[in-house]
Amino acid sequence: MGAGDPPVNDRRLPATAWRTDGYAPLRHYAVIGDGRAAALVARDGSVDWLGLPALDSPTVFAAVLDAARGGRFLLEPEVTYRVARRYLPGTNVLETTFTTDRGIARVTDALTLHDDAALAPMRELQRRLDGVAGTVPMRWSVQPRFAYGARAPRLVRRAGIPVAESGSDALAVCAWEVGEPTCADDAIGGRVDLQEGTRGLIAMPFAYQEPLVFPARSECDARMEKTCEIWRHWAKERAYEGMWREAVLRSALTLKLLIFAPSGAVAAAATSSLPECIGGERNWDYRFSWVRDSAFALEAFLRLGCSAEAHAYFWWLMHASQLTHPRLRVLYRLDGGAQAPEVALPLEGYHGSAPVRIGNAAADQVQLDTYGELLQTGWLYARAMGRLDNDVARRLAELADFICSHWQRPDSGIWEVRSAPVHFTQSKMMCWVALDRAVRLAERGLIPHGHAARWRSGRQAVREFVETRCFSQERNCYVRSAGSEDLDAAVLLGLLYGYGDPGDPRLRATVDAVGRELRHGPYVDRYSGEDGLSGTEGAFVACSFWLAESLARSGRLDDAVELMDELVGLANDVGLYSEEIDPVSGAFLGNMPQGLSHLALISAACAISKEAGR
Template identity: 70%
Template sequence: MPDGVRRGQTTPRDATVSQPARTGGYAELRDYAVIGDGRSAALIAGDGSVDWLAWPDLDSPTLFAAVLDHVQGGQFVLQPEVPYSTARRYVPGTNVLETTFTTACGTVRLTDALTIPDSLSLAPGRELVRRIEGLAGSVPMRWSIQPRFGYGAHAPHLVCRSGAPVFSSGPDAVAVCAWTAGQPQYTAGSVTARFRADVGTQALIALPYAHQEPLVLPARTECEARLAHTATTWQHWTDSRTYAGPWREAVLRSALALKLLVFAPSGAVAAAATTSLPESLSGERNWDYRFSWIRDSAFTLDAFLKLGCAPEATGYFWWLMHASQLSHPRLHVLYRLDGGTHAPERTLPLSGYRGSTPVRVGNAAADQLQLDTYGELMQTAWLYTTAGQRLDSDIARRLAETADFVCTQWKQADAGIWEVRSDPEHFTQSKMMSWVALDRAVDLAERHLIPDRNAAGWQRERRAIAGFVDDRCFSPRLNSYVRSAGSDDLDASLLLGLVHGYRPPDDPRMRGTVVAIQRALQDGPYVSRYLSLDGLFGSEGAFLACSFWLAEALARTGRADEAGHLMDQLVALANDVGLYSEEVDPATGAFLGNLPQGLTHLALISAACAIGEAIR
């Protein structure tokens, strides 16, 4: 580690870059920042273009989707007309984005937010506000708004209302309210304008939106007030976070990214804000992640509790209990953000990010059998109770019935945590988490938090699962647990057996598994999920959550210094504003997959807390 750098910090990186390049009309995925309001989220490229925005909700059809089709998807371009370099940051403690454009003739700062309404005024249903400030000189600017409703399927109808352009399609309408930002010009399906950002001036562009309700056209002062209120609201939330350990800046940014994925109307937490961003260019691993996965539930609740997010923890837990009730005792792999289970997968007629098709909405994994989800659910309930919360009688009864269900189902082959679309297998991590499900049920029953009418059966099947895993899922040659019964393949998800307590950290087999995964799947800071094929075309990058799981496993097995070194490397892999996608290409550092990826940020928080505890 360089002299003068303390663990938990990274060497300062120059966030200023030359004019961000696009390849075939597409920005690099690493170039995207995200803003949101607890209901939806937008991706903004380094060149100032809004290339993704689903309205009214995170999982709704899009208004802008240029990241998936730069011709048909729609976007909101705002940038200097002359060559420029950019520097970006979030306003400290917020999800309000600042992009500074530096040109030969002056400097301009762009501030972007999806505003959070206050209670003092009639606000639009949703609103994007973009403020342009001249900081030095005089910079020629241009902007262009090309909305394309319904994932680009519907050409908008354009009219002028009270001097403002209004685009509409069916029940959806969005207005363009611009002040000191040039004279709008109307073309087919778009509005454009040019203006000069002189030093000391401020221009403002707002996009108020309505869905099946009257469209409110705000005054400039109202938009400015909401922009300020939004920044203050985020700062107050961040100031209340209790984490004070190493890598504080990265943990708080991860917390803010996670908060953007919390769907405020229900309490659900989405896996990511986007769909179909590819895990490999031109491959078919393009999935819709705008759902809430049971797989992520224990990490989610644990992160909320460790960060002092009690309202989010309670809201998420009760959403999870409500959603899972609809299919009890069987769990769906994922649920819609409103708690529904219907998520049919279909393909959209979009060209895909840099030609990566298919572009999908919905997710067929919803109907798979994934046994690990039962362990995640029971671990989540166990964490909730260890934080001092109580379970009502109905939830307690259902959790006991879930344990009974695991007793009858754990012997089944399943799709596993990675949701393979080939034949089911007896995945080791699935069996480990089935053991965790019954172990947590036994503990809850012993503490009289759930009915104990079948505790003896849970203990019997818990022993049977351990026997299966230790006899059929361990390789003496590798001195490691393996991906599935009878195989010699390794899988980074085996690290979760340690993280979630299948075996204690001093268990020789778990320690051997950590070493084997390092040897076979780790390359510097990068950890692959597995090496074997899974029936899908195309390769993939290193799975970032797995890298953080390894860092946590190292800390838990007494290798805190090694864990801290790996953590420093991983924190440095974030983009310029501290965000992560699902995967990284180890050869180029390019982001791959949907973003911001909730599981990656959750794994970062969990690893940072575990390493901090190990150091202490």
């Protein structure tokens, strides 16, 4: 919530008063999805982001990146209102209740699921309207703008149903008891006086290079109920009973939305180019799967009893990385592809934050830490399953050989700086982790052990480098890079991944230094020093959770619990986190929902609960 915002459920304002220059605060967004596509729904009922047919496809709604040209799906009362929102328990189905002086209306939003065992080709956004009390005048308008706002639709009617077309894309607007749809000004819309006890429905099926099927209302109603049933069944199976259960379950459900079901890849976020600094250039496309997130993702799946997701993700990761073996790309497309050319779009950007980018040039960087994360992921998978496929085992051994030959190189680091590469401490620590996990796997006979002696020697050489060149005697802590005096919260990952014992004085002192110099209340900055980009940024949400987990692992449980309680309270009204938060205003910044933020929450909650014996 921004500075000066009234309480979430105590507003009597028209929707236009909630927005500035047409843009809603990022904290106001909820996400819905079906495992293939994802949409952002603002608190005022507007769907401002939706890529179809897939999460990483060009958008049909992108008003969050250009309020004038991006396209949206409006749905709200015509009179002033208050809003309360929630996800239906155990689901990713969003319920928004509008309270007006004339009555109460409820909207239920979902990207519907067809079956829990198969993926149907059709995509469908459903918006159900229920009159709860009185009579509420409601308006709605579907304003599709295909190809990231580049193409206005051609509006036609098929069998009396409005259809928006553009090339091989088409979406229909099927409406029941919400007023007669009209087509005007490149939009399909209507209005209704929603009376108590009345249930209206707007279904928006989408087709890409396929026949567009018009559903019957009974089919839509059945899919909505099936969607709730599938989500509840999945949530019920999650194995976590520790502290912060509701936050962990919501994070798990959010991550499930970011899993691209056709491949098993985990997207870093559902959006592109939401800014880390309003009006700045730090606007990136996060609809890719980062190797950086792999160990956190697999461990979260295993801890929460998501065995199917763990298997699917591990094998997707092995398939994608095989294409570039033995080198790792920083990120891969959700279909496993290795190319992600970065292009700027002619959109205004959120509150004028340009450029708006699709693709991500960081894919071409050298980031040595990714080898540690991949070997850690292999270690976690092998330990859980008791074995590795022979080809995977051989490739993991070859990755260890690659690190022995390349760990001495400078790199761009976990934060993907766009200045000259340097010797980042966290990257070197993760090279140590890569070789340590290879040694452990070899000792268990899970990967070929012919080069194990070389890996042990390399592991020792990496440690000597870190201890002699990446530790500041003056500051008494590990620093951001060799020879630097700057700090980096990512060095906490050395503790979390076992670079040293949690009681090691140097690691404990580093935890203290991060807490003392990078922390502001519950917020933790990524690092101190320059990164080659202009402008500032918010506090990185995952870093705060890393600090909480590090405090618990290093024996400061009370401090960890106190910080964790604060962090859980920083989520928005439906339990979501963006990539960053402005420590002054509390405004969300960056792409959302951010997978790493939710992964870090799960990891910290599990670790702290374990330390507390709960």
